[in-house]
Amino acid sequence: MMKHLPAYYTIWHILGYYGLRLTAYLVLGFLMLPILIIVPLSFNVEPYFSFTQGMLRLDPDAYSLRWYEAIFTDQRWTLSIRNSFFVGALAAILATVLGTIAAVGLSSPVMPAKRLITALLLSPMIVPLIIIAAGMFFFYTGFGLVGSFTGLVMAHAVLGVPFVIITVTATLTGFDRSLFHAGVSMGASPLKVFWDVVIPLIRPGVISGGLFAFVTSFDEVVVVLFLAGPEQRTIPRQMFSGLREQINPTILAVATLLIVISVALLVTLEILRRRSERLRGEAF
Amino acid sequence: MPSEAEHAFLQFDQVKKSYDQKTLVVKGFDLDVDRGEFITLLGPSGSGKSTVLMMLAGFEGVTSGDIRVENKSITRTAPYKRNIGMVFQNYALFPHMTIAENLAYPLQVRKMAKPDVKDRVNEYLRLIEMPEFGGRYPGQLSGGQRQRVALARALIFEPSLILMDEPLGALDKKLREQMQYEITRLHEQLGFTVIYVTHDQTEALSMSSRIAVFNDGVVQQCAAPAELYERPKNAFVADFIGENNFIPGTVSAIDGAEAKVAIPGGEIIAVAGDGLVVGQKCVVSVRPEKLFIQPTSHAYDNEVTAAHVTHHYVGDFIRYYFRFADGTEINLKVLNDLAAPNFSAGQEGKLAWLKKDCIAFPA
Ligand SMILES: Nc1ncnc2c1ncn2[C@@H]1O[C@H](COP(=O)(O)OP(=O)(O)OP(=O)(O)O)[C@@H](O)[C@H]1O
Ligand SMILES: [Mg+2]
Numbered sequence: 127m128m129k130h131l132p133a134y135y136t137i138w139h140i141l142g143y144y145g146l147r148l149t150a151y152l153v154l155g156f157l158m159l160p161i162l163i164i165v166p167l168s169f170n171v172e173p174y175f176s177f178t179q180g181m182l183r184l185d186p187d188a189y190s191l192r193w194y195e196a197i198f199t200d201q202r203w204t205l206s207i208r209n210s211f212f213v214g215a216l217a218a219i220l221a222t223v224l225g226t227i228a229a230v231g232l233s234s235p236v237m238p239a240k241r242l243i244t245a246l247l248l249s250p251m252i253v254p255l256i257i258i259a260a261g262m263f264f265f266y267t268g269f270g271l272v273g274s275f276t277g278l279v280m281a282h283a284v285l286g287v288p289f290v291i292i293t294v295t296a297t298l299t300g301f302d303r304s305l306f307h308a309g310v311s312m313g314a315s316p317l318k319v320f321w322d323v324v325i326p327l328i329r330p331g332v333i334s335g336g337l338f339a340f341v342t343s344f345d346e347v348v349v350v351l352f353l354a355g356p357e358q359r360t361i362p363r364q365m366f367s368g369l370r371e372q373i374n375p376t377i378l379a380v381a382t383l384l385i386v387i388s389v390a391l392l393v394t395l396e397i398l399r400r401r402s403e404r405l406r407g408e409a410f
Numbered sequence: 411m412p413s414e415a416e417h418a419f420l421q422f423d424q425v426k427k428s429y430d431q432k433t434l435v436v437k438g439f440d441l442d443v444d445r446g447e448f449i450t451l452l453g454p455s456g457s458g459k460s461t462v463l464m465m466l467a468g469f470e471g472v473t474s475g476d477i478r479v480e481n482k483s484i485t486r487t488a489p490y491k492r493n494i495g496m497v498f499q500n501y502a503l504f505p506h507m508t509i510a511e512n513l514a515y516p517l518q519v520r521k522m523a524k525p526d527v528k529d530r531v532n533e534y535l536r537l538i539e540m541p542e543f544g545g546r547y548p549g550q551l552s553g554g555q556r557q558r559v560a561l562a563r564a565l566i567f568e569p570s571l572i573l574m575d576e577p578l579g580a581l582d583k584k585l586r587e588q589m590q591y592e593i594t595r596l597h598e599q600l601g602f603t604v605i606y607v608t609h610d611q612t613e614a615l616s617m618s619s620r621i622a623v624f625n626d627g628v629v630q631q632c633a634a635p636a637e638l639y640e641r642p643k644n645a646f647v648a649d650f651i652g653e654n655n656f657i658p659g660t661v662s663a664i665d666g667a668e669a670k671v672a673i674p675g676g677e678i679i680a681v682a683g684d685g686l687v688v689g690q691k692c693v694v695s696v697r698p699e700k701l702f703i704q705p706t707s708h709a710y711d712n713e714v715t716a717a718h719v720t721h722h723y724v725g726d727f728i729r730y731y732f733r734f735a736d737g738t739e740i741n742l743k744v745l746n747d748l749a750a751p752n753f754s755a756g757q758e759g760k761l762a763w764l765k766k767d768c769i770a771f772p773a
Contacts, residue, residue: 307469308502310490312516312567322515326506 161385168193168378175375193379203380206364210344213275213360217282218340224283225290225339226332230324232291233298244291251288258285259352266353273355281349286339293338297331330398337391345384417481418442419603420571425475427461435461437627439475443605445570448597450606450614453624454650459607463573466605468492479571495564495602497574501556503548509559510535510544516567534562537596554585558592565600575607586610590617611651615639623647643684645771648695655701655740657694661770664688669770674734675714675761683771691773700767701742703730703751703759710762716740718753732761 131140171190172178180188197203228247232240250258262281263272271277301324309319325332347362354363361380368377420443427436436458443449451459464470466477468489476483484492503512510531517527535541538558548556557577564572577593578586594617597604608614614621615635622632623646630650631643642648645656659673669682671694680694702708716732719739727743728750734740742761744750753759 302500302502304498304500304502305504307467308496308498308563309504309515310469311467311492311494311496311573312519312563313490313493314515314519315488315490318519323504323506 164378164381165385168375168382170375170378173374175378193375194383196374196376197379197383200376202359202364203376206359206361209358210361213278213282213358214340214343216275216279217286217343218336220279220283221286221290221339222332222336225287225335226294226328228287229291229294229298230320233295233301247291248288250285255285255346255348259349262349263352272353273358275358277353278350278358281353282343282346283339285346285349286342289338289342290332290335293331293335294328295331297328301327330401334395334398337395341388341391344387417478419445419447419480420605421476421478421481422462423476423478425462425465425477426473427458427465427470428473434473435627436465439627439629441622441629441632443603445603446601448594448604448606448617448619450608450618450621451624452608452611452614452621452650455609457624458627459609459624460575463575463605463607466571467494467496467573493567493569493571495567495569495572497557497560497564497572497577499576499579501548501553501560501580503556503560503563505548507547508544509540509546509548509551512548512559513544513563513566516563520567530566534566537565538562538592553581554589557581557589561593561596565596565602568602570603572602572604573607574604576609577606578608578610578613586613593617615651623650625650641681642695642769645683645693645695645773648769648771653698654695655698655742657696657734657738657740658736658773659692659694659770661686661688661690661692668765671770673714674736674738675716676712678712678714678768679765680712680768680770681766683769685772686770687772692770693773694768694770696740696763696768698729698741698743700763701740702762703742703744704762706762708762709764711765712768713760713762715758715760718755718757718759720755721753732759 131143135143166181167175167177169189169191170178170181171188171192178188197207228243231237232244237243259281262277262284266272266277266281269277271280305323305327306316306319309323310316314322344360345362346360347366350358350360350363351366354360361384365377365380420441422439422441425436425439426434428434439458439462441449451462453459461470465472468484468487472485477485479492503509504515507515513531513534514527517530522530531544532541535544538561540555540558543551543555543559548559551559557580560577564574574593578589581589590613593604606614606618615638618635620632620634621638623630623638625646631638631647633641633643638647638651642651648654649656657673657675659671659678661669662672662677663670664682664686667682669680669686669692671678671680671692673694678694683692686692702710704713714734716734719731719733721728721730723746724743726746728746729741729743730753731739731741740761751759
């Protein structure tokens with residue numbers, strides 16, 4: 127165990143080394159436990175938020191899937207799940223298209239006022255959400271967009287655009303402009319080269335930006351509270367009211383499902399990241 | 411209207427370029443290129459070579475002046491309609507397409523029928539002697555192979571004009587020589603016109619039909635390699651192409667094409683450069699391999715005295731360094747044979763050369 131430590135280490139070095147590791151694990155536990163604790167509790171047969179005697183004894187009868195059943199039988203939950211996916215997907219698509227175009231434009235060497243425009247487009251990430259939500263509420267009212275899906279999708283797309291810009295810009299910094307010139311010199315119009323060459327090479331960045339945008343919309347509650355009517359109720363909104371009105375482990379079951387979805391998305395992102403690294407490695 | 415035959419295939423007419431609307435990067439570029447020529451733009455870094463190429467390709471606008479191909483101005487033609495092939499220093503192969511797909515791209519853009527595309531791709535893979543590489547990705551090739559593919563991709567749609575911007579800059583010496591041979595072979599075989607950019611003068615001298623020596627945004631001289639080497643037009647070209655000694659002196663008389671020049675080691679006769687006048691300060695350029703140490707069996711017109719400084723043993727030749735009374739250094743190459751003389755430091759020697767091998771330029 128201690129073999130790999132350098133030979134010159136004194137007892138203090140060694141204490142420091144293990145002390146640092148211990149602290150790191152404690153911090154990790156502090157961050158992860160509240161999330162992980164939800165998973166077993168969501169299988170509780172009793173309508174409580176704590177471990178029962180039976181659960182601690184690992185008695186199979188103390189566990190059940192009843193809260194998962196509850197999700198899919200309760201109309202409010204099914205509606206909010208459908209809404210979340212619907213709004214999330216549309217907002218992500220919108221944010222991906224707009225964000226990608228913005229990133230490509232911002233990476234051009236002849237783009238004027240680059241910093242200012244970047245700052246403006248990224249501001250939804252920095253400005254407190256409650257301010258954006260309040261502003262949107264007043265602004266959208268004028269257009270009759272409050273309490274409509276159109277309004278909610280647009281609002282969430284605005285929140286997702288910064289993520290797309292950041293990820294696509296990152297892939298574009300490794301992009302060799304002479305590829306573009308090469309395509310044009312072979313007789314393809316700039317638009318065709320963009321489609322045939324630029325898009326395939328920045329695709330990993332585009333997709334991961336889109337996933338980030340989807341997740342942003344998926345767990346967003348502040349803007350939903352301001353802009354959504356009962357028809358547009360999303361999962362986070364439903365959990366929020368569930369927490370106050372009908373306290374039972376259904377929200378834990380939903381939370382567990384969300385964890386699974388998040389992990390799946392993270393894994394996808396990681397795979398994409400590796401793929402893009404490989405592609406770029408091959409380019410040179 | 412002059413007849414078609416009077417016009418060169420490609421003409422640059424007083425082309426100027428400024429990026430910032432203040433300073434000119436290219437200041438009045440004039441060049442006529444005939445069909446099938448191999449023209450090299452040679453010049454120090456930052457002299458505007460790439461800029462000229464970019465203007466020809468259409469990726470940079472022309473600030474003033476005109477570029478004509480077959481007597482038609484192309485400055486208002488979109489880059490993708492110019493039908494000019496390009497080879498880049500970093501290959502610029504599409505990393506997500508196989509070699510065959512890369513080669514097929516310009517043909518697909520031109521909506522060539524699928525079976526024809528396939529035939530043409532195979533033909534060009536054979537041409538670059540890589541017939542079995544069609545299915546590989548650029549990342550799986552060596553630098554030299556990538557550059558050969560890049561070359562084939564620029565040639566495959568049979569453009570009449572090919573631009574190459576330091577295409578061999580990223581390769582090592584041996585591969586470079588191999589690729590120089592390859593490019594020359596394809597050029598002779600297919601007969602396209604090439605505008606080639608490099609700052610490697612041996613490359614320029616060995617490949618080009620003509621070289622345009624570039625400095626500071628203007629062409630200093632455009633001539634065939636031998637002419638450029640033997641009869642440089644000014645001191646910059648003399649210095650830039652090959653090695654040269656520069657000896658300061660004063661013009662004492664001019665007789666037609668010849669000038670009498672007083673230099674520190676004696677009085678000599680040199681070819682008079684453009685714009686030389688009597689009484690003027692000048693520099694005399696003479697190449698190290700044209701100098702001989704006395705006694706010599708070679709014919710000579712000029713003889714000067716200088717002190718030996720040191721010599722370097724290079725292998726096939728020995729390089730001797732001499733110094734004139736005023737401190738000007740001069741070096742010469744002597745073939746490494748039994749006749750190579752021995753000198754001790756400070757010992758005086760006599761150096762001799764032909765008057766046609768030295769040129770006096772105004773200083
Ligand atoms: N896009 C640009 N904007 C502003 N200035 C530029 C731009 N491209 C080149 N320049 C300037 O123009 C001058 C000529 O550049 P160019 O790239 O043509 O030189 P070059 O002869 O190709 O040099 P090298 O041998 O180093 O490639 C340089 O001083 C350079 O700084
Ligand atoms: Mg250059």
